[in-house]
Amino acid sequence: MRTFFKFITQIITLTVLSIAPLLTFSQTRESGEWWPNAEWGSQDQAGASNRINQEKVMDAIRLVTIGKTYELGQVYEQGMPLFGNRSYSMILPTKGPAGGDNRIVGNDEFLATQIGQVGTQFDGLGHIGKEVVMENGDIENVFYNGFTGREMDTYSGLKKLGIENVKPIITRGILIDIAGYKGVDKLPNSYEVTVQDVKGALENKGLTESDIRSGDALLFRYGWSTLWGQPEAYNANPPGIGLDVARWAAEKKITMIGSDSWCSEVIPNPNQGLVFPVHQELMMKNGIFNLENMRFDELIEDDITEFLFIVTTIRFKGATGSPVRPIAIR
Numbered sequence: 001m002r003t004f005f006k007f008i009t010q011i012i013t014l015t016v017l018s019i020a021p022l023l024t025f026s027q028t029r030e031s032g033e034w035w036p037n038a039e040w041g042s043q044d045q046a047g048a049s050n051r052i053n054q055e056k057v058m059d060a061i062r063l064v065t066i067g068k069t070y071e072l073g074q075v076y077e078q079g080m081p082l083f084g085n086r087s088y089s090m091i092l093p094t095k096g097p098a099g100g101d102n103r104i105v106g107n108d109e110f111l112a113t114q115i116g117q118v119g120t121q122f123d124g125l126g127h128i129g130k131e132v133v134m135e136n137g138d139i140e141n142v143f144y145n146g147f148t149g150r151e152m153d154t155y156s157g158l159k160k161l162g163i164e165n166v167k168p169i170i171t172r173g174i175l176i177d178i179a180g181y182k183g184v185d186k187l188p189n190s191y192e193v194t195v196q197d198v199k200g201a202l203e204n205k206g207l208t209e210s211d212i213r214s215g216d217a218l219l220f221r222y223g224w225s226t227l228w229g230q231p232e233a234y235n236a237n238p239p240g241i242g243l244d245v246a247r248w249a250a251e252k253k254i255t256m257i258g259s260d261s262w263c264s265e266v267i268p269n270p271n272q273g274l275v276f277p278v279h280q281e282l283m284m285k286n287g288i289f290n291l292e293n294m295r296f297d298e299l300i301e302d303d304i305t306e307f308l309f310i311v312t313t314i315r316f317k318g319a320t321g322s323p324v325r326p327i328a329i330r
Helices: 002-022 047-051 054-061 178-182 195-204 231-235 243-251 277-286 297-301
Strands: 069-071 088-091 110-113 121-123 130-133 139-142 169-177 217-221 256-259 289-292 306-311 321-323 327-329
Touching: 047 277, 047 289, 054 169, 054 306, 069 297, 169 178, 169 195, 169 297, 178 195, 178 217, 195 243, 217 306, 243 277, 277 289
Parallel strands: 169 217, 217 256, 256 289
Antiparallel strands: 069 327, 088 110, 121 289, 121 321, 130 139, 169 306, 306 327
C-alpha cells in the first residue's frame, strides 16, 4: 500500500510540474496575468499604435531638415532568407493576345506566400500568444488584451487582433547601433544585447535613456543584414535583445521595436526553457509591435540616429502580420 501511495504521489507531482509553466493565478476571460489593458481598455485591438497621436506626428515631422529619404526594408524576392518552412513564389501568368486597335499588352503577377511573415515583416498582435489554464480549468490560447484563440481563430483569418487594426505609425525613430558601439561589423551568433549595451549605444550618439519618449520606435542594429544574401548563415542563431531589454523598452512606453535580424530577439534564449519570450513580453503583454528583417546601411553611412519614421501595414483583414516598406526621412 505504501508503494501504491508513493506511485500516486509521483504521478501527481509530475502532472503538476508539466503544467506549471501554464499556471499563473486564477484568471478568466475578463481578468488575467496581462489583461485587460490598463491604458486603452479591455476591447482595444490597436495596441501601442494608439500612442501615435497628432502631437506625436507633428513632433516627429520636426526632425526633417533636408528631406532625404532612407529605405529601411529589404527587397522581397525569390531566394531571400525565410524562417522554417515559409515560402515565397511569384510567377507571371501567360497573357492573351494584344487587344484593341492600339494593340495593348500588359503584365500582372501571382504571388504565393505567407503575406505577413516573410521578408521585411511587421508582426501583428494576433501573431504571438500563450497557452494558459483558466480559472475554470480550461486551457486557452491567450493573446494581447486577453483575446483567446477560441474567439479569434477562423479558417479565413482572425476575427480579433487582425493587422487591419494597427494605426499608421508616423513617429520618431531612434537607431540604436549595437554593432557600432561594440566596434564590430556584426554581433556574434546568439549574443544577448543587454540594457547596458543599449544605454552605451545611445550615449555613443549623445543620447541617454531619458531622451526616449512615449510613442518612439526603437530600431536595433546588430549588423546581421550583412548576411542577407546568405540565407543559411542569416538564419543561424542571430543575436538580439533579451527579456531585460524588452521590459526596459516597455517601461519607456514605445510604440514598436525593429531590427536587422529575422526575430529581433536573441536565439536561442539563454534560458533554454523559453521560446521567443521577447515576442510575448512586447506584443502579447504590452501591445508593442515588432518589425523584422530591416536594413540600416544608409543611415549608418550618414551617421543618422534620430529621424522621422514611417511604416504602415497593408490592411489584410484578419492577417497576423504585413509586408511593409519602412522609411526614414531626415
